[in-house]
Amino acid sequence: MNAPLPGQLMPELQLRPVPPAMLEQLRARFAERCSTAAAVREQHGRDESPYPVTPPEAVVFCESTEDVVAAVRLAAAHGVPVIPFGVGSSLEGHLLAVQGGITLDLSRMTRVLKVHPEDLTVTVQPGVTREQVNREVRDLGLFFPIDPGANATIGGMAATRASGTNAVRYGTMRENVLALEVVTAAGEVVRTGTRARKSSAGYDLTRLFVGSEGTLGVITEVTLKLYPLPEAISAAVCHFPDVGSAVRATIQVIQMGVPIARCELLDVNAVRAVNAQSRLGLRELPMLLMEFHGSEAGVREQAQTVQAIAGEHGGQAFEWASTPEERTRLWTARHKAYFAGMQLNPGCRSVTTDTCVPISRLAEIIDASVAEADASGLPYYIVGHVGDGNFHLAYLVKEGDPQQRELAERLSMQMVRRAIALEGTCTGEHGIGLHKMGFLVEEAGEGTVALMRQLKRALDPGNIMNPGKIFSL
Amino acid sequence: MNAPLPGQLMPELQLRPVPPAMLEQLRARFAERCSTAAAVREQHGRDESPYPVTPPEAVVFCESTEDVVAAVRLAAAHGVPVIPFGVGSSLEGHLLAVQGGITLDLSRMTRVLKVHPEDLTVTVQPGVTREQVNREVRDLGLFFPIDPGANATIGGMAATRASGTNAVRYGTMRENVLALEVVTAAGEVVRTGTRARKSSAGYDLTRLFVGSEGTLGVITEVTLKLYPLPEAISAAVCHFPDVGSAVRATIQVIQMGVPIARCELLDVNAVRAVNAQSRLGLRELPMLLMEFHGSEAGVREQAQTVQAIAGEHGGQAFEWASTPEERTRLWTARHKAYFAGMQLNPGCRSVTTDTCVPISRLAEIIDASVAEADASGLPYYIVGHVGDGNFHLAYLVKEGDPQQRELAERLSMQMVRRAIALEGTCTGEHGIGLHKMGFLVEEAGEGTVALMRQLKRALDPGNIMNPGKIFSL
Numbered sequence: 001m002n003a004p005l006p007g008q009l010m011p012e013l014q015l016r017p018v019p020p021a022m023l024e025q026l027r028a029r030f031a032e033r034c035s036t037a038a039a040v041r042e043q044h045g046r047d048e049s050p051y052p053v054t055p056p057e058a059v060v061f062c063e064s065t066e067d068v069v070a071a072v073r074l075a076a077a078h079g080v081p082v083i084p085f086g087v088g089s090s091l092e093g094h095l096l097a098v099q100g101g102i103t104l105d106l107s108r109m110t111r112v113l114k115v116h117p118e119d120l121t122v123t124v125q126p127g128v129t130r131e132q133v134n135r136e137v138r139d140l141g142l143f144f145p146i147d148p149g150a151n152a153t154i155g156g157m158a159a160t161r162a163s164g165t166n167a168v169r170y171g172t173m174r175e176n177v178l179a180l181e182v183v184t185a186a187g188e189v190v191r192t193g194t195r196a197r198k199s200s201a202g203y204d205l206t207r208l209f210v211g212s213e214g215t216l217g218v219i220t221e222v223t224l225k226l227y228p229l230p231e232a233i234s235a236a237v238c239h240f241p242d243v244g245s246a247v248r249a250t251i252q253v254i255q256m257g258v259p260i261a262r263c264e265l266l267d268v269n270a271v272r273a274v275n276a277q278s279r280l281g282l283r284e285l286p287m288l289l290m291e292f293h294g295s296e297a298g299v300r301e302q303a304q305t306v307q308a309i310a311g312e313h314g315g316q317a318f319e320w321a322s323t324p325e326e327r328t329r330l331w332t333a334r335h336k337a338y339f340a341g342m343q344l345n346p347g348c349r350s351v352t353t354d355t356c357v358p359i360s361r362l363a364e365i366i367d368a369s370v371a372e373a374d375a376s377g378l379p380y381y382i383v384g385h386v387g388d389g390n391f392h393l394a395y396l397v398k399e400g401d402p403q404q405r406e407l408a409e410r411l412s413m414q415m416v417r418r419a420i421a422l423e424g425t426c427t428g429e430h431g432i433g434l435h436k437m438g439f440l441v442e443e444a445g446e447g448t449v450a451l452m453r454q455l456k457r458a459l460d461p462g463n464i465m466n467p468g469k470i471f472s473l
Numbered sequence: 474m475n476a477p478l479p480g481q482l483m484p485e486l487q488l489r490p491v492p493p494a495m496l497e498q499l500r501a502r503f504a505e506r507c508s509t510a511a512a513v514r515e516q517h518g519r520d521e522s523p524y525p526v527t528p529p530e531a532v533v534f535c536e537s538t539e540d541v542v543a544a545v546r547l548a549a550a551h552g553v554p555v556i557p558f559g560v561g562s563s564l565e566g567h568l569l570a571v572q573g574g575i576t577l578d579l580s581r582m583t584r585v586l587k588v589h590p591e592d593l594t595v596t597v598q599p600g601v602t603r604e605q606v607n608r609e610v611r612d613l614g615l616f617f618p619i620d621p622g623a624n625a626t627i628g629g630m631a632a633t634r635a636s637g638t639n640a641v642r643y644g645t646m647r648e649n650v651l652a653l654e655v656v657t658a659a660g661e662v663v664r665t666g667t668r669a670r671k672s673s674a675g676y677d678l679t680r681l682f683v684g685s686e687g688t689l690g691v692i693t694e695v696t697l698k699l700y701p702l703p704e705a706i707s708a709a710v711c712h713f714p715d716v717g718s719a720v721r722a723t724i725q726v727i728q729m730g731v732p733i734a735r736c737e738l739l740d741v742n743a744v745r746a747v748n749a750q751s752r753l754g755l756r757e758l759p760m761l762l763m764e765f766h767g768s769e770a771g772v773r774e775q776a777q778t779v780q781a782i783a784g785e786h787g788g789q790a791f792e793w794a795s796t797p798e799e800r801t802r803l804w805t806a807r808h809k810a811y812f813a814g815m816q817l818n819p820g821c822r823s824v825t826t827d828t829c830v831p832i833s834r835l836a837e838i839i840d841a842s843v844a845e846a847d848a849s850g851l852p853y854y855i856v857g858h859v860g861d862g863n864f865h866l867a868y869l870v871k872e873g874d875p876q877q878r879e880l881a882e883r884l885s886m887q888m889v890r891r892a893i894a895l896e897g898t899c900t901g902e903h904g905i906g907l908h909k910m911g912f913l914v915e916e917a918g919e920g921t922v923a924l925m926r927q928l929k930r931a932l933d934p935g936n937i938m939n940p941g942k943i944f945s946l
Contacts, residue, residue: 207680458931
């Protein structure tokens with residue numbers, strides 16, 4: 001087993017060169033849409049992870065499923081790695097060309113192919129972003145809830161099984177992808193699933209490709225569930241004396257079955273960062289940022305219940321975002337927390353954790369992690385989809401400072417081991433990528449990872465699809 | 474490709490004999506828990522499908538994961554088929570020993586292993602039935618919503634990706650299984666998933682085993698999501714002049730996003746059958762049987778909205794089941810519709826369809842199917858989880874009358890083709906089994922079924938796990 005140990009900084013590169021003949025064939029097929037320019041390659045050899053830039057040998061800008069088929073068939077014929085790329089918002093090194101090869105940039109595949117408002121479904125190309133989906137369906141009275149913060153592509157979100165702020169009520173990409181079109185490692189186009197809401201028709205290939213991080217095929221079409229825009233939406237901020245109190249209030253809300261739509265924790269460092277960037281004037285205390293969806297009466301009722309619970313845990317009076325503008329301002333600030341945190345610490349990269357635990361254990365893991373982070377002296381902030389038991393502690397480390405990076409990785413590893421001991425997972429929504437390959441083995445066990453390897457070998461015998469990610473072969 | 478054509482009555486048996494040495498080893502390990510008695514074998518060689526009894530060579534009553542491991546390892550060593558068996562409520566021939574081999578009866582594995590009320594999870598052995606789960610957690614103020622009607626085992630429900638009356642609100646087994654323990658075809662014990670509500674940790678093996686119909690391994694432990702019992706529950710019956718009106722009312726309820734908990738259609742034949750069996754005195758008209766979950770005010774609000782919609786479609790005044798007893802009586806009758814329908818037609822077997830379509834196409838497919846069924850002269854009834862776009866038309870055919878059986882199969886095939894043309898599925902919740910192998914190829918396409926075969930070969934190279942089901946190899 002060659003899985004890197006938890007906390008390993010960067011795997012050794014095992015480059016598989018692109019033969020000149022293949023490059024020629026790519027150029028013949030794609031002309032200027034196949035680029036080997038250093039700037040283009042470098043832009044595609046990095047993501048939001050703290051790894052060094054690791055560029056592919058060429059970038060192919062695909063505009064259709066046929067383009068993807070053509071590129072994958074060439075790669076298959078030459079045994080060359082293929083990395084699908086959306087907007088580069090991965091936090092885990094998914095996009096680094098650790099075995100060389102070509103990157104397929106899918107960001108030009110931005111067509112919304114079919115909207116079926118009467119069935120609450122939409123079918124899109126993989127380069128469509130979540131904001132674009134919502135722009136396209138808003139006038140129909142519909143929305144797509146999955147919201148990882150970044151304006152990621154739907155293809156990337158499907159590939160990493162993303163979720164985010166609305167998952168506590170609406171689920172993750174696992175629950176919201178109905179059907180896929182996928183180009184396999186052999187360059188064949190297959191379809192999985194249908195537009196029916198449920199099905200027992202054979203193996204759940206849709207769920208197998210969702211979360212496969214580009215290692216089993218290239219997703220070229222995604223059919224998503226949509227939801228009617230709620231009759232009423234209200235958002236509220238509630239401050240707490242400490243992070244633990246905010247978390248304990250959340251636990252009670254979930255245990256009571258309140259159908260809260262969003263329940264986000266920001267620690268005092270995150271509040272300071274968004275205040276500095278967005279001049280929100282929030283009180284500099286840990287806070288929950290919440291949203292309620294339903295009928296007018298239902299939303300009122302939910303909010304009253306949550307307010308009462310918050311009060312029991314030292315929560316200070318709710319501040320309501322009564323207008324849509326104010327609500328948007330708050331959520332925009334939340335979504336910018338990542339970059340706001342970075343800006344407070346210029347020259348830093350972020351080592352971001354993503355543990356998710358059964359809800360009753362959330363206070364325990366957050367309390368312990370905060371104590372360790374405080375003791376470490378590293379700057380950090382916490383944001384969390386706490387209604388799911390999922391939170392992110394971002395350690396901010398000076399770029400090029402290996403000691404800080406190692407310290408952050410050690411703290412991250414301790415947190416992951418704690419999450420696993422509490423029957424949780426090392427990653428709620430970011431995926432394994434490069435960064436968590438060792439953690440996956442600790443979490444799932446060798447036998448279970450061995451099954452994953454068997455599936456990979458069955459569907460990608462040449463190991464060309466985003467090789468070196470999730471597990472080593 | 475050897476997939477049977479749609480409507481094929483019974484595949485040719487390809488028996489793989491159990492070597493005497495293996496039988497001896499089984500007897501040495503399991504003593505009287507390994508049975509070759511004809512009555513026991515026959516009881517395990519049938520299910521609720523219309524196929525002839527096709528018994529295994531031996532039945533092993535497993536009481537632990539270790540028992541399953543021991544039996545599977547022997548079967549693997551001798552290349553003998555293994556069929557997991559719960560209570561035999563499959564409708565699609567899943568349990569028939571079409572390649573011989575041994576059946577593992579898991580119905581004695583009835584321990585509820587862990588309840589975590591604070592996390593809304595429960596972990597059970599596969600022989601626990603859904604009613605048992607609910608008995609065990611009711612006093613904690615919790616419930617498990619998935620309800621296929623039959624008191625099926627949780628293992629069987631996971632294996633077929635079952636759902637039923639509550640799926641419109643709470644999802645199916647796909648959404649409600651958090652983690653599994655599985656004995657692989659090699660006799661290894663693996664665990665998939667954790668108790669965290671969401672995870673992006675590698676391939677979604679949980680979802681791969683859910684719905685794999687025993688063809689990839691034996692499920693020996695299931696961790697399920699639970700839900701707080703709603704503060705208020707109300708049930709109502711509403712009669713409609715015809716099936717189409719009831720369906721059109723349902724479509725509008727779903728499109729408006731009303732969080733209805735159950736929305737069941739019974740056609741006039743189903744109403745007559747449950748009246749005859751349960752003396753309910755329901756008006757003999759097509760009806761919707763609905764349930765609303767939420768706060769007192771929320772339930773009232775939902776019911777008002779639905780009542781208004783029903784009125785627009787000719788629905789006659791709601792009759793409320795105001796007491797829990799009355800509610801239970803109505804739902805018990807609904808759950809007995811299958812057996813009630815059979816009793817109205819003694820000496821009959823049922824050929825049951827299970828199509829599921831995008832909600833906007835539901836009236837179209839039901840109207841066409843009713844017209845064809847009426848014209849056929851076969852007795853039939855319809856029950857449907859219409860909020861999901863899923864319904865069952867059961868053709869009642871005289872046992873041993875091949876012409877009636879063929880007619881029913883032809884009507885069923887026409888309905889499936891219609892569902893596929895409407896972007897739906899041949900099976901919403903019953904699975905493929907033997908009966909729908911041809912339909913799976915029509916629905917998913919050869920390329921997609923070829924991927925499923927590759928997965929099967931990777932995880933079960935000896936083809937011992939419930940062989941001959943879902944697809945032919």
